[in-house]
Amino acid sequence: MSAPGQNYLNASTGLRSWLLTTDHKRIGILYAVAVTTFFLLGGIFALLVRTELAAPGETIMGPDTYNQAFTLHGVVMVFLVIIPAIPGILGNFVLPIQIGAKDVAFPRLNLFSWYIFIIGALLALSGWLVIGQVDTGWTFYTPYSSDGSTSVLWLTTAVFIAGFASILTGLNFIVTVHKMRAPGMTWNRLPLFVWAIYATAIVQVLATPVIGITMVLLFLERLMQIGIFDPALGGDPVLFQHFFWFYSHPAVYIMILPAMGIISDLMGTFSRQQVSGYTFIALSSVAIAFLGFLVWGHHMFVAGQSAISSIIFSMLTFLIGIPTGIKVFNWVATMYKGSVSLKTPMLYALMFLFLFTIGGLTGIMVGVLAVDVHLHDTYFIVAHFHYVMMGGALIGLIGGLHYWWPKITGRLYNETLGRIAAVLVFIGFNLTFFTQFIMGSRGMPRRYHDYAGLLEQYPEFTALNLASTAGSYILALGLFMILFYALLSLIRGRKAPANPWGAVTLEWTHTDSIPELHNFEKVPLVTRGPYDFHLADDVFGGRDAVQGTT
Amino acid sequence: MKERKAIWLPDAASTYAGDVDALFYFILVTSFVLFVGVMTAMVFFAWRFRRRSSDDRPAPVKENKIVEAAWILVPAALVAIVFVWGFRVFIQMNVAPPNAMEITVRAQKWSWLFEYPSGARSTELQLPVSRPVRLKMSSADVIHSFFVPAFRTKQDVVPGRYTYAWFEATRQDTFPLMCTEYCGQQHSTMLSSVIVQSQDDFEAWLQESLMAADAPPAERGALLYVQQGCQGCHSLDGTGVIGPSFQGLAGSERVFTDGTSALADDNYLREAITLPALKIVEGYDALMPGVYASLDPAEIDALIAFIKEQ
Numbered sequence: 001m002s003a004p005g006q007n008y009l010n011a012s013t014g015l016r017s018w019l020l021t022t023d024h025k026r027i028g029i030l031y032a033v034a035v036t037t038f039f040l041l042g043g044i045f046a047l048l049v050r051t052e053l054a055a056p057g058e059t060i061m062g063p064d065t066y067n068q069a070f071t072l073h074g075v076v077m078v079f080l081v082i083i084p085a086i087p088g089i090l091g092n093f094v095l096p097i098q099i100g101a102k103d104v105a106f107p108r109l110n111l112f113s114w115y116i117f118i119i120g121a122l123l124a125l126s127g128w129l130v131i132g133q134v135d136t137g138w139t140f141y142t143p144y145s146s147d148g149s150t151s152v153l154w155l156t157t158a159v160f161i162a163g164f165a166s167i168l169t170g171l172n173f174i175v176t177v178h179k180m181r182a183p184g185m186t187w188n189r190l191p192l193f194v195w196a197i198y199a200t201a202i203v204q205v206l207a208t209p210v211i212g213i214t215m216v217l218l219f220l221e222r223l224m225q226i227g228i229f230d231p232a233l234g235g236d237p238v239l240f241q242h243f244f245w246f247y248s249h250p251a252v253y254i255m256i257l258p259a260m261g262i263i264s265d266l267m268g269t270f271s272r273q274q275v276s277g278y279t280f281i282a283l284s285s286v287a288i289a290f291l292g293f294l295v296w297g298h299h300m301f302v303a304g305q306s307a308i309s310s311i312i313f314s315m316l317t318f319l320i321g322i323p324t325g326i327k328v329f330n331w332v333a334t335m336y337k338g339s340v341s342l343k344t345p346m347l348y349a350l351m352f353l354f355l356f357t358i359g360g361l362t363g364i365m366v367g368v369l370a371v372d373v374h375l376h377d378t379y380f381i382v383a384h385f386h387y388v389m390m391g392g393a394l395i396g397l398i399g400g401l402h403y404w405w406p407k408i409t410g411r412l413y414n415e416t417l418g419r420i421a422a423v424l425v426f427i428g429f430n431l432t433f434f435t436q437f438i439m440g441s442r443g444m445p446r447r448y449h450d451y452a453g454l455l456e457q458y459p460e461f462t463a464l465n466l467a468s469t470a471g472s473y474i475l476a477l478g479l480f481m482i483l484f485y486a487l488l489s490l491i492r493g494r495k496a497p498a499n500p501w502g503a504v505t506l507e508w509t510h511t512d513s514i515p516e517l518h519n520f521e522k523v524p525l526v527t528r529g530p531y532d533f534h535l536a537d538d539v540f541g542g543r544d545a546v547q548g549t550t
Numbered sequence: 551m552k553e554r555k556a557i558w559l560p561d562a563a564s565t566y567a568g569d570v571d572a573l574f575y576f577i578l579v580t581s582f583v584l585f586v587g588v589m590t591a592m593v594f595f596a597w598r599f600r601r602r603s604s605d606d607r608p609a610p611v612k613e614n615k616i617v618e619a620a621w622i623l624v625p626a627a628l629v630a631i632v633f634v635w636g637f638r639v640f641i642q643m644n645v646a647p648p649n650a651m652e653i654t655v656r657a658q659k660w661s662w663l664f665e666y667p668s669g670a671r672s673t674e675l676q677l678p679v680s681r682p683v684r685l686k687m688s689s690a691d692v693i694h695s696f697f698v699p700a701f702r703t704k705q706d707v708v709p710g711r712y713t714y715a716w717f718e719a720t721r722q723d724t725f726p727l728m729c730t731e732y733c734g735q736q737h738s739t740m741l742s743s744v745i746v747q748s749q750d751d752f753e754a755w756l757q758e759s760l761m762a763a764d765a766p767p768a769e770r771g772a773l774l775y776v777q778q779g780c781q782g783c784h785s786l787d788g789t790g791v792i793g794p795s796f797q798g799l800a801g802s803e804r805v806f807t808d809g810t811s812a813l814a815d816d817n818y819l820r821e822a823i824t825l826p827a828l829k830i831v832e833g834y835d836a837l838m839p840g841v842y843a844s845l846d847p848a849e850i851d852a853l854i855a856f857i858k859e860q
Contacts, residue, residue: 067735135734311637325621357585364577369640370637370643373704377704442560443560450739457725534608536607
C-alpha cells in the first residue's frame with residue numbers, strides 16, 4: 001500500500017530512475033518519447049519527398065537525395081514507428097492494468113527490449129549519417145540492394161537487431177495475458193485491446209525471425225557473395241521478395257491489429273454500448289494473425305511468380321478481407337442504441353472508420369488479379385497502404401493516445417484544440433492521399449523523382465501532385481498542433497479525474513487518476529465484461545467519476 | 551493531347567484493357583455504394599444516438615442474427631464475384647495467342663531495347679495495330695518493370711531469367727511506356743514510347759531500320775547509337791548526366807578516378823565499349839553494363855567511327 005498522493009510518476013525521480021525502470025508504465029513512456037522522435041524524423045523525410053514532387057523537374061533535391069529520402073521515410077516509419085508504436089507505448093502502459101496485473105510477466109526483459117530497439121534505431125540512423133546513404137527503398141529488393149553502389153549492411157543489421165525487440169515484447173505480452181490475469185478476468189472478459197495486442201504478439205514472435213534470417217542472408221550475400229539472391233552468382237532475386245514479404249505481410253497485421261483493438265475500446269466506451277460482435281472481433285484477430293502468414297504472394301502478382309501461385313494468393317487474400325470488413329460493420333453497429341459522445345478520441349475512431357474503410361476497399365481492388373496488374377507499383381498502391389497504415393494504424397494510435405492521455409499524465413488536454421487538430425488531420429490526409437489514388441490509376445509510377453517526362457500525356461499530374469503536397473503540409477500542421485497541446489497540457493492542463501470518460505475497464509475503474517507504482521491497491525476482482533456499462537453501478541450513479549463527460 | 555479525359559483510368563488501347571476497366575469500375579462503384587452506406591449509418595447513428603446526459607446508460611442491444619448473417623454473406627458473395635472475374639481476365643492476360651509476334655525486350659539501367667524477329671532494333675516499341683505481340687523480356691542488371699498504362703500491361707523484368715507479357719494494340723497512337731520497379735538513380739527517366747502504326751507503316755519501318763551492313767560505318771554507328779540505347783546516358787551536346795557526352799570525346803585527354811589518364815584513341819574507345827568498368831572517367835560512376843562486349847566487331851568499328859565524328 002503506497003502513501004497517499006504517491007503515483008508511478010513521483011515514486012522515484014531522476015534520469016536514472018527512468019532509464020533503469022522496470023515499471024511497464026514508465027517503459028511505455030520511454031517508447032512514447034523514442035517513437036515520437038522517430039515519427040518527427042520520418043515525417044520530415046515525407047515532407048521532403050512531397051516537396052520535391054510539388055512541381056515537375058528538380059525542385060529541392062537531386063535524384064540520389066530523393067531516393068535516400070523515400071528510403072529513410074519508409075524504413076523509419078515502418079520499423080521504428082508503426083511496428084513498435086502501439087504495442088510499445090499503449091500495449092506496455094495499458095495492457096497489464098487492463099487485465100488487473102501489477103506489471104508484465106518479465107519486467108526486466110521489457111526494459112531490455114526497449115534498449116535493443118534503441119540500439120537498432122541508433123544503428124539505422126548513425127549508418128545513414130556516418131557510413132553512407134541507402135537508396136534501396138524500405139523493401140531492399142535484390143539484386144539492387146546486393147550489388148548496388150550504396151551500403152545497406154548497416155541498415156539490415158539495424159533491422160535485424162530491432163527485430164529482437166519486437167520478438168521479446170511479443171513474448172512478454174503472450175505470457176502476461178496467459179498468466180497474469182486478475183481473478184475473474186476470464187478470456188471473454190478481456191478488453192478487445194488486449195485481444196488485439198495478444199494476436200499481434202503471436203505474429204511478432206512467429207514472423208519476425210524470418211526478416212532476421214532474410215537480413216542475415218542479404219548480409220552474407222553482399223559480404224561473401226554466396227549466391228542466394230544474385231542471378232550473376234546463380235541466385236534468384238525473386239526468392240528475396242518471397243522471404244521479405246513472408247515477414248512483411250504479417251507485419252502489416254503487427255501494425256494494424258493493435259489499432260483495431262484501440263478502435264474497439266473507443267467505440268465501446270464512447271457509445272456506452274457492448275461492442276457488437278465481441279467474440280467475433282476477439283477470435284478474428286487471432287484468425288487474421290494466422291491467415292496473415294498465407295497471403296504474402298499478393299505483393300508479387302507481376303514479379304514473375306507463376307500464375308497459379310498468384311491465383312491462390314489472391315483467393316487467400318479475400319478470405320482475410322472478409323473478417324476485416326465484418327469488423328467495420330461491427331464497429332458501426334456498436335453505436336446503435338448507444339449513447340454516443342463525440343470527444344476527440346471518438347473523432348479519431350470515426351476517422352479511422354472512414355479512412356480504414358477506404359483503405360480496405362482499395363485493398364480489395366488491388367487484391368483482384370487483373371486489376372492489380374495495372375495498379376501495381378503505381379501511386380494507387382502508395383495511397384492504399386497509407387490509408388491503411390496511416391489512416392488506420394497511426395490514426396488508431398493517435399486516438400488511443402488521446403483516450404489514455406489522462407491516465408498516463410493525470411492531465412486533460414484542451415478539447416477544442418483537439419477537435420480542430422482532428423479536422424486538420426482529416427482534411428490534410430485525404431488531400432494528400434486521395435489525389436494519389438487518381439494519379440496511380442492513371443499510371444503514375446511510385447518512387448519517381450520526377451514526372452516531367454510524363455506530362456505530355458498526363459498534364460494533370462502537375463496539379464494532382466501539387467494538391468497532394470499541399471495536403472501533406474496541412475496534415476503536418478495538424479500533427480504539430482497535437483504535439484503542441486499535448487505538451488501544453490503537461491504544464492497547464494486541468495487535473496484529470498480517475499475516470500473522465502465513464503469507461504468500465506480496470507484502468508479507469510480501479511486505479512487513481514495517475515496509477516500508483518503497482519497499479520492497484522489490492523488485486524482487483526473482476527465481475528463483469530469490459531463493456532458492461534449496464535452493470536457498472538460503481539461508475540455511474542452520480543458519483544464524481546463521471547465528471548467531465550457531457 | 552486528348553480532348554476530354556476520365557478521372558480514373560487512362561484511355562484504353564489493348565484488346566483486354568476493356569475487360570480490366572469493366573472490372574475496375576465494377577469494384578469502384580460497388581465500393582462507393584458500400585462506403586456511402588457505411589458512412590451514412592455511422593453519421594446517422596452518431597447523431598441519432600448522441601449522448602443527452604452524462605449518466606446515460608443505454609440497455610445492451612441484443613445481437614440481430616439476420617443482420618449479422620447479411621453482413622457476412624453479402625461481402626463474401628461480392629469478393630467471390632470479383633475474385634472469379636479477376637481470375638478469368640488475368641488468365642486471358644497471361645496466355646498469349648499462338649500467332650503472336652515475339653519481340654525481345656532488353657532492360658538495363660536506364661533504357662529499353664526492343665529486338666524484332668528480323669533483327670531490327672529500336673529503343674521505342676514499334677508495333678503494328680491489331681496484331682498480338684508477345685514480349686520475351688530480360689534484364690542486364692537489376693529488376694525493372696515493363697508498364698504501358700494504356701494497355702493495362704505490367705510485368706517485372708528480372709535478371710537471370712525470362713519473363714513474358716502479351717497484348718494486342720487496338721488503335722494507332724503513341725503511348726507512354728515506363729519502368730515501374732525502382733531501379734536506382736535515373737529510375738524516373740527510364741521512359742520510352744509505344745508507337746502503334748498500321749501494318750504497312752510498321753513493315754516499312756522494319757525495312758528502314760534494317761540498314762544494310764555495307765552502309766558507311768559512321769552512318770551505321772549513328773543507328774546503333776539509338777538502337778543500342780547509348781543515347782540514354784551519352785549525349786551528343788556536351789552535357790554529361792549519367793555518362794560522358796560523346797561530343798569532342800575522341801582524341802581528348804581522359805582523366806580517371808584512380809588519378810591516371812589516357813588519350814581517347816581508337817583502342818581506348820574500343821576498351822571503353824567492351825570493358826566499361828576497367829577505367830572510370832572522373833566525375834562518373836561505374837554504371838555502364840558489360841553487355842556491349844557481345845557486339846560484333848564491325849558494329850564496334852561503326853560506333854567508334856560515329857563517336858569520332860562528334
